Amino acid sequence: MTIESVNTDPNITRIYIVRHGQTDHNVKKILQGHIDTSMNTTGLIQAEKLGEFFKNLPIDYFLSSDLIRCKQTLNEILKNQDYDESSIRYTSNLREREMGPVQNMLLKDALEKYGPNFRNFGEKEEQLCSRVETEFNKLLDSDYKNVIFCTHGGVITRFCNYLHSDLGFELNNGLTPNDLRVPFNTSITVVDYGKSAKKGVIQSFGGTDHLGGKFEVKDQLLR
Template identity: 50%
Template structure:
């Protein structure tokens, strides 16, 4: 659906929303672990479902870019969505990593950080150039507690 802000090129979709946590929604991780045990991460929306809904948007954006000659796109979403999908792109779709990155770099990014991916439209393959970049915030910031859902 087009956003109601008056920009025809701005689109909003619920497919990029954060993972649905089911009965854990709004709970602190320590409370979820205490109530449901170590299996608490398996409650709510499954990773495969999250990846499938994001992939539909992603593939649609690549097709639109190819059709309309777009050179740059900006996609805004939540850190959990970014982490799950970027790891999928790297692991399953074989996107490359810039030499300054490693698979260990692809963890939960700092809020408002920037991720940059270059995509060759002809074959839809990509290279993850930067992940979790916070230079625009005036420094290098990371999420210290990676013990997230």
């Protein structure tokens, strides 16, 4: 089974974790956190391509951060899906990490004022993982075969590291822990969970083939 084909195994829950499209804050290197920013024109184009990727992959359930940049991204996926409103849910549990006093600051200003320690302000990583895990576990306990999980770069990075290092999810296809870094806008990460074996696998991380190439985030301090 490849990630380009829909999962048909009722014993497996496949979760497509996607990051929202680009915002002006991403471009300007402003720390977003819970700031409710919209996608820019580039982000919309990225999200349209993401929607095209999922056009032939029927999704059972759609879970998203309630911030507008994720809602806009999910909307482009929904344009190519057959769904009803009961299969969509938006939640603050999938928001980016709240960053305290550095939220909405330029990255360079945060570094100048606080140094690398700026990353320790605001919500603790264990708090982030706890709220995201609450939503993730609901999906694992469901009958859904294919799920969209639309969230933010910092969430994807930290939670996938948590899945691997703390919950024992395996890495597939040559992935290493060093690959679990902040992924590109509208990237696709695929996680499979076998219900009988109670075993999870991160099948792929941060894929951007739908954008026409391999793209990575250069500044890993940005959220």
